[in-house]
Amino acid sequence: MEQKTITLVQESFEKVKPIAPTAAKIFYSKLFELDPALKPLFPSGDEAMEAQGNKLMMMLSSAVAGLSNLEMLVPVLQNLGKRHVEYKVEPSHYNTVGAALLDTLAVGLGDDFTPEVKEAWASVYGTMATVMIDASY
Numbered sequence: 001m002e003q004k005t006i007t008l009v010q011e012s013f014e015k016v017k018p019i020a021p022t023a024a025k026i027f028y029s030k031l032f033e034l035d036p037a038l039k040p041l042f043p044s045g046d047e048a049m050e051a052q053g054n055k056l057m058m059m060l061s062s063a064v065a066g067l068s069n070l071e072m073l074v075p076v077l078q079n080l081g082k083r084h085v086e087y088k089v090e091p092s093h094y095n096t097v098g099a100a101l102l103d104t105l106a107v108g109l110g111d112d113f114t115p116e117v118k119e120a121w122a123s124v125y126g127t128m129a130t131v132m133i134d135a136s137y
Contacts, residue, residue, distance in 0.1 A: 001127060006067045008120035013064045016108050017057075023108045024053025031100040038096065041088055063128060074131055081132025091137050094129040101125055 016023050028049060032039050043052055059080070066073035105121055106113045 001067065001070065001124070005120045005123055008117050009067060009124045010064055012105070012109055012112060012117050012121070013060070015112055016105070017061070019108055020057040021050070021053060023104055024050075024056050026107050027056065027100055027104040028053065030103045031096065034100055035093075035096045038093065064124075067124065077128055077131040078135035081134075081136040084132065085136045091133050094133060098122070098125045098129060 028042070043049060063073065063077070066076065102118060102121060102125075106118070109117065
């Protein structure tokens with residue numbers, strides 16, 4: 001992975017951190033809009049989804065920070081992928097999650113979500129998803 005890609009993702013994520021709870025709500029709204037069949041895989045109720053959103057943002061924050069040390073990040077992603085199998089996540093769901101993530105970043109970053117930033121995030125997410133899928137299926 002190119003350093004420029006890592007830098008674009010890390011710098012743009014810093015702009016998302018201050019709006020993390022809102023970004024999580026946008027993400028799950030987009031996810032369920034793209035595939036309503038995924039909703040039963042998640043807890044119901046506002047408090048439970050708020051907690052789920054916190055988990056999402058913490059995981060994203062750790063993964064984005066970990067891009068600077070892929071040797072440490074890869075085993076974490078592999079284990080995360082294996083855990084998601086237990087949650088009934090299927091390989092095809094990763095594409096939907098990626099689309100929801102990019103849509104969320106577009107809303108959250110606004111004009112800062114340039115084509116270059118979008119490409120960087122798509123590349124990073126694609127790599128992460130591949131690592132998770134390959135370890136799990």
